[in-house]
Amino acid sequence: MHGTGVVCGSVDSASLTSQPMKILVIAYEFPPICSAQSLRWHYLTAELAAMGHSVRVITTDFRMGRELAPKPDSRVEVFRSFPGLFVGTANRLEQRLAAGRRGGSAAAAPSSTADGGLRGIYRLARKVLDQVVFPDVRSEWYFFAARVLRRLDRSGYRPDLVIGSHEPGVDLQLGIAAKRRFGATLLADLGDPVDTVYSPRWRRRLDRRYEGYVLERADGALVTLESVKQELERRHAQRHGLIEVVPQGFDHTRVASPNVAVPFRSDRLNILFTGTLYASFRNPAPFFETVARRSDVQLWIAGNLIGEFPAVSRSTSIRTLGPLTHAEVLDAQANADVLLSVGNRQADQIPGKIYEYFGAKRPILHLYSNEKDPGRALIGTFRRGWNAADDAESSDAVLDMLVDRWLDGSLEQGLDLESDHAERFSWRAKAERLIQFAVSLQNLR
Template identity: 25%
Template sequence: MAMKRVLMIAYHFPPLAGSSGIQRTLRFVRYLPEFGWEPIVLTAHPRAYERSSDDQLADIPDGVVVVRAPAFDTARHLAVAGRYPGFLARPDRWVSWLPGALWAGRKLIKNYRPHALWSTYPIATAHLIGHALHRMSGLPWIADFRDPMAQDGYPANPKTWASFKRIEETTFKSATFRTFTTPGAVRMYRERYPESPAERTVLIENGYDEDSFVGLEASAASKGSLHPGKITLLHSGIVYPSERDPTQLFQAMSALLQSGRLNPARYVLRLRATAHDDWLKNLAAEHGIADMIELVPPLSYREALEEMLRADGLLVLQAANCNDQIPAKIYEYLRVGRPILGLTDPMGDTAGALRRAGVAGIAPLDDAEAIAAALADFIAQMQAGSPLPLTTEAVSAGSRRQRSAELAGLLEETLSPERPLAECRVLSPTLQ
């Protein structure tokens, strides 16, 4: 059977550094050929990235066509004295990617004649590109939202919120399928757009990539514990002031310290690549726990995975305002197999994913008393060497290869017998 092609529009792609969102597109690109689909990638020029690293470029399979269209970060490249017109950052600061991506996308469609289009949020401009190329070409389009888009109070700027809402509404009218990463998000959008067929709003969760762990476990074992003689609890990734606010955690640690139930000589909380180190440093000092907090800079992706393997425990932070979201790193946490402490709303999707995997240590992120109890119990289990094991089936089900098979299945569905490729407008007359 001949390989079919899909044009994938994604801002998050190597050499961008510091975003777990890279992994979703990168692993689809890696595994889709196993299921009969050849990816073609349309992404942004690296100048648009605030941080870049070459460490994952080697993970792009040989022979994959990757086109990097011109793009700028409005806040860094188009501002004067730190100010810029609002329209240059709507729907986001990378809207300058749009003109060059349309030109490059039309050329890719003409030269490679893909069978379908796929675009991925959270850079909203990607869906603008996907919609425009869909209209120009007539090709079926899968819009990967991942998480909810226009939410209550997000984005905070009313004009930006309105632009998000317009993109969301247009996408639901035009895309063949819309995919989300959590059950709550699927449920929310089926209720938000009841006029749209429910079966076109689909769940494809995030996951972990088994190939990324090759050799890491032996390397981690040879290096040993992050802090010999201490229990190290690790949070890997950005700590958002609203969505992952650790204030109540710090208050709980302070209470445990004052009551003698937390020993600074035996415990350390390592926060890796928070993007808000100054705020967290001051917050820790306010609560008198600075000696137990370790703020460390970003690592390469594989180094971050190895650090997870060397940690004694792994920390999840997720507020109730993100109940319909699951941090992508949770799936890597589960694959690592270390004990997990989940500070999140017990009713949210994050807590549900943790419980299905056998994680028992869950407390609301905004409840210092509950956190103190959960943290004290978690540390006691670490010291006793008796943490509850994770559920093997729940972990193995989260592989990126399995997620790619699910996406390939949706791509096949876009090519229904009622709409064969030969009858599609592969290029509109104005693009010939």
């Protein structure tokens, strides 16, 4: 990358919409895949299109038995291609097995219905391939996505801005190829840095070199935290340029339905967690153990549990809901008594769900295991809820306080749940910030 800095807020966002751009987003993870990065680009592309920009997305053609993610905005043109011989073939086989078990109807079957033994073989094979193929096995998509780039080139398409969405790393490599082919401005969206604490230890040096390689060739980069921006600038002091912070967001236009898929109880305080928990680095085990012993709290978990969580399976005070559609999740968030946010053990990441919770306008309980957890400042600054250390004593104390407030009807007292101050975290605001940054980069070329 090149350049030394820019004040993005100095660009008038109203003037940006009168100068529409052709934007090409390369995102392996995009609906119907339902993940944080997929939802990020679902919402950002929709907002960019609503601002008058011409948006195209190159993505995979994954097939899902039950689609949990929202459908792409009708104004966004989507080009899909085969994910690759290993992942793509496994996906097709999974859907055929699901269709066979449901009498030939893939839509009626969940996407995880493949035989347990076959799933185990797939996971093992993928784990091995992820260690062998750099950055991981999803790099096999490069050859299929590159064919789409060539077709667009032959059609005369010339984007003004190319965005490569990470993860996975193949999106960044395709972004570099697109910049070279079209001569467009390239933004590397580093939702997570390439080199992270959960990268294989043997590969971290290689990951860091690849990270520098990408930053050197991109015109700018997006990250989700100021601390990550500073870390990348420190790591690549001779090669860094313009890096902008564009975190996750929430849909400021959505009106929640009172009809929810979660059977909330009227005789208990209902706490809802939505998202993904990892036993290795986002694991509120002390809080779970505390909830498991109580009869005045009901904890609902909608999402994925990666690893072992013993307290979840042995207590009736904790219920897992399995996969819900994104719309069902948003409706449940807006109707829960309290929303549970769990910080990572590492302080250079913040789960994007915390911003989505802002849109639900419900009290948030944020658990932290690292004193530098960036979620603590968000909750405190905007008076959206409470922070608590993830240990047994703090968990009991905060639950006692919440139950008392719930019983006397003062759960929201002292909080600022309706304030428009949080609008800065909406997807519309994030899209405007992205465009401001892109315009500033183009002015420097």
